[in-house]
Amino acid sequence: MTTPPREPNLSPTLAALTELGRDRVTEASRIELDRGLGLLNARLAASRAQRRALGRYSLVGTVAVVSILVTAYFTSLARHVPITPPPQLTYRIEGGRVLDGGYLREEGPEGMAVTFSEGSTLKLTPGTRGRLRSITREGARIAVDRGTASFRITPNPARHWWIEAGPFVVSVKGTVFDVSWEPSIERFALELREGIVSVAGPVSDGTLTLRPGQQVVVNLTRSETIITDGQPAKDTVGEPEASEVRRADLALPSATTAPPLPPSALPGSAKTPSPATSVTEVRSWTQELASGHWDRILAEVNRVGIETALNRASSEDLFALADAARYRRQVDLARDALMTQRRRFPNSPRATDALFLLGRVEESRGGAATHALAWYDEYLRRAPSGGFAAEALGRKLIISKETHSTVQTRSIAEAYLRQFPKGSYAGTARAILRAP
C-alpha cells in the first residue's frame, strides 16, 4: 500500500491566485441556492416516498390491496422524481438532441432550434456548440461555447435568462438578439434587435447595457470594445447600418438616452461632430477607456505632453487617464493624474474616489504599505459609505494581514464583516477570525 504524499505548500503566485479566486467570487445567487434546495427536497421526497411505500406493504386484506396501489403509486412517483425539481419550463429540440451535461448536438446541416414551453426560442447556426446549463422555474442558463446563436426570449418579469459566451454573461429579461463567441480569437459579439440586455465580463467597466439596434464586439486579444449604433433591426431590415459611429455606451442611467458624444478631453483640439455624418468622431478619453483603447489615451498624452494634458483634461478624463495608466502599469502617470484630480477639482466626488485609487497605485508601486493605508484611511474617513468603501477596507485588511499585528488585523476583519458581510473580502476576514 502506498502512502499519499503530504499536501505541499503553494508557491506565492499560486497562493495569491487561489486567494484572489476565493475572495472575488460572489456568494451563490438566489437561483443557485433555490436550485440546490430543490435538489435536496427532491432527494428527501424520494426517500420519504420509498419509506411510506415500505410501510404500506406490511398491511393485510383490503388494506393490503390499497397499500399495494399506494406503494405502486409512490414507487412510480419516486422513480420519476428527477434530480432537479420538475421545471415549469419545458422544451423541444429540432435538428439535434441533448447529450449528458446539457450539450446540444446538431444532427443535420440546418443547425438546431430549441423551443421552450413559454414561447422563447434559441437557434444555433450550423456548427455552433452550445449547452443548456440549467433550466429552472425562474428561467434558464444557456452557454454558447463556440459559434452564433439567435435568441428570442419571451418577456416575463418572473423569469430571468443568462446566456454565457466565453467569459461574458448576457443578462436577459425579454428580448431578441444574436450572440456569438469565437474562443480561438477570443471575440465576443452581440447584436440586439429588441429589448435591453446587459453584458457582464471583461469589458472596461465590468458591465455594458445595450439598447435595440446596437451591436457590441469585444476583441479580448486587442483589448477592444466597439459598440456600433444602428437602428433597431425591425426598422432597418435589408438596409445598411444607419451609422458607423463607434460608441461606448456604458451602463450609466444617462447612457440609455443616447447622449451626444462629449467633446474631446483637450478642449483646444475638440471638433464638434455631426451626429448624422460623424464617421470619425473625436472621442473623449472616457470613451476610449470604455472601448479598451488605453494605449490611445497614453499616446495622446505623450503627443501633447504630460503637463499640458494634466492641466487641460476635464475631471472625467483625468480619471480615465489614471485608469489607462494603471492598466498599463504606468503608476507614476496614474499617480500624477489622480493628484491633479485632487488639486484641480478638490470638491468633486472624483477627488474623493482618487484617494482610494491613490492607495491602489501606492500598492502597485510597491512602496511602503503605510502610504497605501494612509490613502485608504483618508478615503474611509471622507466617504465611509462610498462606492469604494468595501474595497478600501478590504485592501486595508490584506495589507494589515501582511504587515500588522494579529490583533489589529482581527479588528479590521471584524469591522469588515460588520459592514460588508457579503463583500469580496468576507472570506478572508472570516478565515482571519477563525485562525487561532
Next chain:
Amino acid sequence: LSFEDPDTLVDRSWSTTDVESLDVLRRFYKLLERLTPRDRLVFILRRMQSMTVEEVALHMQLSESTVKRSLNHALERLEHWVAADPELTRIVNELRGVP
C-alpha cells in the same frame, strides 16, 4: 458547491471591476479548466472553499487517500503551468504589491 455538475467549472460571477484582477482571474480559470474534472473539484473544494480533506472525501464520495493524491496532482500541474507563465507571476506580484 455540491449543487454544481462536477464536469463544469464553478463559475459564479466576480464581484470586482478591477481590470487587473479580472484578467488574472480569467487566466487562473483557464488553468483550472485544464485540470481533470475530479482534480479541479478537489482543488476548488480544498483550497478555495477551505474544506478539510475529510469533508472533500465525504462530498465527493472518495477515499481520503484519493482526495490527497488528486489534490497533489492538481497542485503539481498548476504550479507547473504558473511557472511557465512569467507574465502571470508578474501581474500577480504587482497586485500583491511585491516589487
